[in-house]
Amino acid sequence: MDTLLLSRIQFAANISFHILFPTITIALCWFLVYFRARYTAARGTPAAQGWEEAYYLWTKVFALSFALGVVSGVVMSFQFGTNWPGFMEKVGNIAGPLLGYEVLTAFFLEAAFLGIMLFGRGRVSDRVHLFATLAVAVGTTLSAFWILSLNSWMQTPAGFRMENGVMHADDWFAIVFNPSFPYRLVHMLLASTLTVSFLLAGLSAWQILRGTTNQGTRRALTTGVVAAACAIPLQIFAGDLHGLNTLEHQPAKIAAIEGIWQTERRAPLTLFGLPNEAEQRTDYAITVPGLASLILAHDWDAELKGLNEFPGAHPPVAPVFWSFRVMVGMGVLMLAVSWWAAASLWRARKNDRSGPLPLSRTQLRVLAAMTFSGWVATLAGWFVTEIGRQPFLVYGLFRTADMVAPHAAGMVLTTLVGYLAVYLFLLVAYVLVLMYMAQHPAMPLPASPQAARPAVPVGGPA
Amino acid sequence: MDLTWPQLLPLIFMGVMGLSLLAYVVLDGYDLGVGILLPFAEDDEKDLMVASIGPFWDSNETWLVLGIGVLLVAFPFAHGLVLTALYLPVAVMLFGLILRGVSFDFRVKARAAHKWLWNALFAAGSLIAAMAQGWMLGSYLTGFQGSGWPLAFSLLIALTLPTAYAVLGSGWLIMKTGEDLQRKAVAWGRATLWPMGLALAAISIATPLVSPTVFDKWFQMPTLIALLPIPVACAVAFFAAWHVLSRPRVVAAGYGWVVFASTVLIFVLAFVGLAYSLYPYIVLDRMTVWEAASAHESLVIIFVGVAITLPAIIAYSAFMYRVFWGRASALSYLPPPPATPATPAGDEVTGRA
């Protein structure tokens, strides 16, 4: 394999591993703020214990996910220089400040207040602690804002001028708020919300099936199901708008997504099929006539551009085609599952809160099976976006092949194998530890103030 | 010399980058040092050692991201050159930082039977990261020549930087702990101080020998005298640390912080010396600060950001250190107990629960 391909695989492996954890931390932090607010509101009532226990368990999940997000993010920040030096030389004037603002406004905010958020209870007042939690939540969201702005700019570049082959910034507002950015930001924030909703619901359902619950389990499960049921229609709507935006700016990507080989009117929607790039057709296609034109142009008879219009400048079809179907398939599944569970909860809403949960064992099993569905959809979505941008790094302007560092292929292969081994190990450890924590959800101490609690003896007084 | 604004900006960014790398080396230096020392402690002491750095390590590591970020933002050409040349040591360092960073959390969340594994990965990760950083410093100073004396020089720094971090880590533990662990930290400090001193001396002698540019900058008559305070102050700081480390009574009397403070002073002085050797190059003998800088309008936009956010970052980082000021105690996600008579803490509340 050549250096270019290896470097691409390495970049894709690193970013795919990285994105798994930010996807969780961005939204989970806001859920923790919610748990805390409910706890504060319920203080003195029996419900408080449940919210406190949910907060405790999910803080542990948050801390672990955050650590994985940080270390993989540090890897990302070195990748550009080690593997894509051409990128920074040509685009550094624009990419640099965006990344710089992410470090300055987001990373330090998260990192500094994380310690107070996790370990500061009792050292600072409740109000300062809540402020620290909010600061971390704002920080993770801000970091999504900046990095997605950069990524969107690479997809739909705007606000620049070229001088001697190097990009210079002309209009920072146009750069930050480039044409695809609003869609991408909304879609990603909703993706994060959905990922965490299904994680909350799934892990809690699994706890119930295993009989290792505490009072927080039910709170987490209901929160997850309701949040998912609310977010998924929004996500489908946002995804549709995102597709229209992509059709306008990156028609070659849409042609690959839909498997449209020749420009045509009344283009059919291909539900399934096997893209055959050599023969320029989709084998065994199951199609609905005219539907693609209707969805994408809101007109049965509209003309859609096919891949034939972009010779040598369109992405590989099969991975884009398939990733898109995985993502949308997951979205439909999420809709079905979350509404099914939400309907059961809704019907039983008047019942005694401490009675049995109104979900059948089948429903619990399905929810547990969907625990990591958000990861699948999110990765698939990123594959559509990123592979669909190929062969360009900055759409229409710079090709990926021209940016790569000329390392020996063997060296890149060595580090790639190293990364893959470490990531696989950590991914397995992460999932196992999540399950382990779900099986031991008890807080170590009784939360009632009268009960004896161990002091903090080690190390003497502060 | 009359500096215009476009000429001055790259220099300012050089300063910001240098200072954030210095902040990184000092701050992450002590927590890498604690990681390197971990295998020498008893099991229950390990929890406290980790607790002493638990709230800080993430923000300490962020200074590295900022340093690299400024290199990327302000000097994209040097960024590509340096990081491409350092491909392997960077990858090795990243492996170390990954293992160290995740072990923090895993060691208290995974089942107790696996704790030894995460402890081992934590220590190994810290050591690997420290050695890789030493290697990078060495090859950076020798202009990335991959053979002969320059190679031996890089190896020398790779082997000695961990001892410097270990001294910093001991100094940190002396301040943050008491009793047995503090006594151990003093012993660790004693054991690593001399190797660090010798290494620093060797590096100071070797650097001008492997680089003629550096030689010319230091060994000219009037300048040599003007520069003399740097090595002298280094020696004074070194002996202050040695004085405290070799007298348990002085530590007991509350002067343990001197060890940490003098080690930091040595780091700062070494940094000043290095900055003087390099100026005005960003890659020695190859690329000056101005040749590497990005377009003026990009520097301006990021300068505004730095001017506004850096003071805020420093302020809230200081606030965070104040919150966790004083002796380290077990970390817990729960509010601490009301002041009742102490009973031993359960497994779950010690370390990074």
Ligand code: HDD
């Ligand atoms: C949609 C969100 C998103 C995306 C697409 C990315 N990140 Fe990220 N990143 C985050 C959202 C995030 C976060 C949620 O804000 C993290 C996770 C944990 C954390 O500390 O912040 C983070 C952490 C994080 C860190 C560690 C910060 C620290 O030390 O606290 C670095 C250096 C990066 N990222 C860099 C990158 C780079 C270079 C990316 C792409 C090329 C990237 N991230 C994609």
Ligand code: HEM
């Ligand atoms: C079911 C309806 C959905 C539709 C119609 C849809 C549509 C799209 C489209 C067209 C893109 C490509 C954007 C581009 O051109 O670059 C995309 C990207 C993406 N999708 Fe979806 N999507 C849906 C569901 C989901 C779900 C359920 C998730 C995750 C939980 C998800 C996560 C993502 C992500 C992370 C991206 C890449 C980031 C981005 O470009 O914003 N999508 N989606």
Ligand code: HEM
């Ligand atoms: C965080 C979510 C992201 C994911 C999951 C992701 C995924 C991918 C994947 C799968 C590839 C490989 C494409 C291929 O080889 O055909 C790729 C390439 C690339 N992406 Fe992303 N990407 C993400 C975000 C970003 C961001 C935010 C940037 C910009 C700063 C970026 C810059 C690049 C670059 C430079 C490549 C180069 C190599 C290549 O195109 O093959 N990516 N990414």
